Amino acid sequence: MSIYLLCLIIFSLGIYCVVRKRNVIKIIIGVIILEYAVNLFFVLVAYRVNGRAPIFSAEQEVLNMVDPLPHALVLTAIVIGLATTALLVGIAMRLYEKYRTFDITKIRELKG
Amino acid sequence: MVELYVLLVLMIIGALIAIEIKDLLSSVIAVGAAGLALSIIFLILKAPDVAITQLVVEILALIILVRGTLKRDLPFSTTGRWLLNTIITACFVVIFLAVGMKCFKDLPEFGYPIMKVAGTYIQEGLQKTGAVNLVASVILDFRAYDTLGEATILFTAVIGVLAIVRKIGRKKVDEEIREEDEEEI
Amino acid sequence: MSREREKGMSLIVKTITRLTVGLIFLYGVYIVTHGHLSPGGGFAGGVIIALSFVHLMLAYGKEKAFEKLSRAAASLFEDAGAILFLSIALLGFTGGYFFLNFISKGQPFKLFSAGIILPCNIAISLKVGAGIFAIVVALVLLEFELEEEKKEEKKGKR
Numbered sequence: 461m462s463i464y465l466l467c468l469i470i471f472s473l474g475i476y477c478v479v480r481k482r483n484v485i486k487i488i489i490g491v492i493i494l495e496y497a498v499n500l501f502f503v504l505v506a507y508r509v510n511g512r513a514p515i516f517s518a519e520q521e522v523l524n525m526v527d528p529l530p531h532a533l534v535l536t537a538i539v540i541g542l543a544t545t546a547l548l549v550g551i552a553m554r555l556y557e558k559y560r561t562f563d564i565t566k567i568r569e570l571k572g
Numbered sequence: 573m574v575e576l577y578v579l580l581v582l583m584i585i586g587a588l589i590a591i592e593i594k595d596l597l598s599s600v601i602a603v604g605a606a607g608l609a610l611s612i613i614f615l616i617l618k619a620p621d622v623a624i625t626q627l628v629v630e631i632l633a634l635i636i637l638v639r640g641t642l643k644r645d646l647p648f649s650t651t652g653r654w655l656l657n658t659i660i661t662a663c664f665v666v667i668f669l670a671v672g673m674k675c676f677k678d679l680p681e682f683g684y685p686i687m688k689v690a691g692t693y694i695q696e697g698l699q700k701t702g703a704v705n706l707v708a709s710v711i712l713d714f715r716a717y718d719t720l721g722e723a724t725i726l727f728t729a730v731i732g733v734l735a736i737v738r739k740i741g742r743k744k745v746d747e748e749i750r751e752e753d754e755e756e757i
Numbered sequence: 758m759s760r761e762r763e764k765g766m767s768l769i770v771k772t773i774t775r776l777t778v779g780l781i782f783l784y785g786v787y788i789v790t791h792g793h794l795s796p797g798g799g800f801a802g803g804v805i806i807a808l809s810f811v812h813l814m815l816a817y818g819k820e821k822a823f824e825k826l827s828r829a830a831a832s833l834f835e836d837a838g839a840i841l842f843l844s845i846a847l848l849g850f851t852g853g854y855f856f857l858n859f860i861s862k863g864q865p866f867k868l869f870s871a872g873i874i875l876p877c878n879i880a881i882s883l884k885v886g887a888g889i890f891a892i893v894v895a896l897v898l899l900e901f902e903l904e905e906e907k908k909e910e911k912k913g914k915r
Contacts (some may be wrong), residue, residue: 461669463682466580468672470587472665477591480661485596485641489603492633493587496610499626503617509683513618514706515796516698525706526618527690532710534622536722539800539885543729546892549640550736553896620796624788628804632889635811639896702870703793711798712874716846719877723842723884730835730888737895 463504471497484552486560491548498567499534506530576616583609596641604634621707765818774816781809785886792878793870799878803885806844810890819897828894838884847878 474497477490504525513526552562559567586606590599607630668675680686687694693710703709710720765771789802815824869875 461676461682463576463580464679465673465729466577466584468669468676469584472668473584473587473591475668476661476665480657481591483596485637486591486599488637489590489599492603493590493606496583496587496606499622499657500610500613503614503619503622503728504682505679506619506685507617507683510684511618513620513796514694515620516704516706523694525694527685528693528706529690531619531622531707532715532718534619535594535625535707535711535800536718537637537796538625538629539722539804542633542889543726545633546636546896547729547732547736549636550733550896553640554736572657621798621801621811625801625804628801628808632804632808632811635815636893636896676770701874702872703874705793705795705798707796708793708798708874708878712877713872716877719881720842720846723839723881725838725884726888727835730891733892733897737898 464501467497467501467504468499482563482565484555484564487564488545488552489546492541492545495537495544499537499541502530502534502537579609579613579616583613595643597638600637600641603637604630607633621705628641765821766816770816774812778809778813781812782806785809787880789878790868790875792793793874794868799881800885802878803882804889806882806886807889807893811893814894814897822894826890828891831891831894834883834887835891838880838882838887841880842877842884845873845880849873850876 471494474490474494475495478487481487481490506529508524508526511524511526514525514531555567556562561567583606586602586609587639590602590606591603593599603666607626608710611623611627613621693706693714697706697709697714698704701709701713785805785808786803787802788797788805789799792798792802810822810826813825
């Protein structure tokens with residue numbers, strides 16, 4: 461149970477960073493930390509004590525494997541996280557070009 | 573499981589450094605260190621597919637982030653009402669942690685998952701698909717719709733980045749304005 | 758006397774890049790084609806293939822990388838990967854339903870086993886690799902107006 465508590469601490473650190481920081485790059489780093497925490501939680505749920513990696517081997521001595529279903533979900537989620545990061549950095553670079561700053565309290569106009 | 577706890581604490585320290593430090597390049601490198609610790613945690617939890625993908629994708633995210641923050645380092649100062657904002661956020665985080673721990677009591681204990689659907693995948697996977705790697709058979713044979721959706725997401729992301737970065741033609745607007753001025757004269 | 762600034766990084770980085778870029782590409786191809794026998798699959802292998810081209814671009818400058826994989830070729834590979842993946846899925850209709858595994862499953866532990874999984878892995882790796890290379894090239898080539906004006910001033914002063 462304490463392992464789940466550590467994972468939840470990483471998640472709340474990500475939320476603190478997104479809510480509280482004023483620099484756009486820090487907000488992007490907060491989103492990345494959030495994604496790390498969620499992927500870690502999925503793989504933690506799938507673990508089995510004294511299990512093996514879900515790949516068959518030539519000599520079949522034991523059939524005690526960890527859960528392969530959350531591994532498939534996390535594989536998809538990691539690549540989606542990369543797409544999100546690339547789009548966020550593109551938007552941040554466009555914001556810097558227009559307003560000459562990364563500070564979100566100085567970006568006030570709604571016109572594009 | 574001592575190494576699992578040590579690596580988790582290392583990840584928390586890396587995330588704290590990435591959040592609090594003022595230099596942008598150093599915080600990006602700290603996030604990279606946290607991602608590397610996460611990849612080793614995936615190896616300890618017997619998930620080699622996920623570990624390879626996490627390591628390679630995190631290297632790519634580092635390259636993109638460093639390109640975005642190069643030569644644009646600004647020191648900034650925190651202005652008024654800083655104490656009130658921090659106290660409110662800290663209270664919110666504490667309440668969130670307490671409620672979350674109360675919810676997690678319903679989960680099965682760490683290490684003994686309930687495998688109803690996955691039991692069928694393990695027992696019939698080799699015979700029905702012929703693949704030795706069970707995660708590949710789950711991705712591409714039992715749940716192939718999700719992989720189709722993810723290919724669509726990557727396609728949309730590429731189109732989105734190319735649309736953001738593209739230069740809108742500004743010279744044509746200036747030339748039109750000059751032509752109007754000449755006609756007026 | 759003006760010496761043109763050499764593009765790319767220092768000599769040590771260029772030498773090591775020349776030695777290792779081919780090996781990185783070969784490793785990516787190995788992880789893609791053995792996706793059903795050992796850990797890996799299409800996504801990790803595609804990203805490794807894209808990383809080899811990005812490595813070439815970072816060490817030598819973007820003209821050298823465009824010689825190896827131009828922008829039109831990257832667009833072509835990405836479209837080919839997506840269309841190949843969809844057509845394999847639609848061909849399942851010959852057997853009964855969408856995404857049916859219609860190629861015969863050979864014996865396990867051989868390279869040509871597991872029916873539909875090997876062509877799907879190759880299609881996905883083409884799509885992911887070319888797409889991520891296009892993303893990184895677009896983000897690196899984004900030049901701002903201020904930087905362009907500075908470069909024009911420098912050329913004017915010379």
